[in-house]
Amino acid sequence: MNKILIIEDEVAIAELEKDYLELSGFEVAMENTGDGGEERALTEEFDLIILDLMLPNVDGFEICKKIRANKNIPVIMVSAKKDDIDKIRGLGLGADDYITKPFSPSELVARVKAHLARYERLIGSGVKGNEVIEIRGIRIDKTARRVYINEVEKTFTTKEFDLLTFLAENPNRVYTKEELFQEIWDMESVGDIATVTVHIKKIREKIEFNTSKPQYIETIWGVGYRFKV
Numbered sequence: 001m002n003k004i005l006i007i008e009d010e011v012a013i014a015e016l017e018k019d020y021l022e023l024s025g026f027e028v029a030m031e032n033t034g035d036g037g038e039e040r041a042l043t044e045e046f047d048l049i050i051l052d053l054m055l056p057n058v059d060g061f062e063i064c065k066k067i068r069a070n071k072n073i074p075v076i077m078v079s080a081k082k083d084d085i086d087k088i089r090g091l092g093l094g095a096d097d098y099i100t101k102p103f104s105p106s107e108l109v110a111r112v113k114a115h116l117a118r119y120e121r122l123i124g125s126g127v128k129g130n131e132v133i134e135i136r137g138i139r140i141d142k143t144a145r146r147v148y149i150n151e152v153e154k155t156f157t158t159k160e161f162d163l164l165t166f167l168a169e170n171p172n173r174v175y176t177k178e179e180l181f182q183e184i185w186d187m188e189s190v191g192d193i194a195t196v197t198v199h200i201k202k203i204r205e206k207i208e209f210n211t212s213k214p215q216y217i218e219t220i221w222g223v224g225y226r227f228k229v
């Protein structure tokens with residue numbers, strides 16, 4: 001049976017969520033404070049966590065960050081304010097879903113089921129934890145295909161992601177544009193090595209503090225590029 005933890009200080013809401021989830025066959029635990037919820041989330045085994053944003057003692061932001069640093073289970077964040085949801089999305093805390101209050105309990109149940117099914121597919125496919133590369137403030141989650149720069153998620157196109165990941169996985173090695181083109185774009189691709197230059201430029205705009213003085217992807221004049229560690 002799947003175990004769900006609800007961290008919610010409004011007891012009436014928590015009880016309602018619990019009732020609906022139990023009717024759907026889940027085992028449900030509740031915590032009404034931030035610190036109590038954080039403790040249980042980190043020390044006990046749950047399959048999914050429903051996390052309210054505004055909580056006494058420790059807020060949902062902090063709890064979500066700590067869960068993400070330790071566990072791979074789905075987290076659904078709940079907030080009464082649409083603005084807060086937009087803000088936390090922007091922070092890239094790694095929650096799997098966001099719901100604005102008030103929501104219908106059946107919608108919550110549907111989302112819980114969807115996230116558990118997705119998570120179980122991931123586990124079933126043999127992927128235990130997400131494969132993550134971390135280099136000086138850049139975190140590349142290869143499994144989820146997400147990139148965080150100083151904990152802020154940035155959006156990358158497929159090829160930008162592939163190129164960044166390839167370079168980060170092979171640091172301190174110089175690659176020519178031809179090599180990178182062959183590696184990332186298959187041979188049937190339209191385009192040429194200028195595509196590599198364009199993609200490097202776009203990646204730098206997202207990861208570098210100052211694109212004219214790149215700290216990560218260096219240009220080796222006359223040769224190509226290198227991811228510096």
Ligand code: CA
Nearest residue numbers: 009052054055
């Ligand atoms: Ca609250």
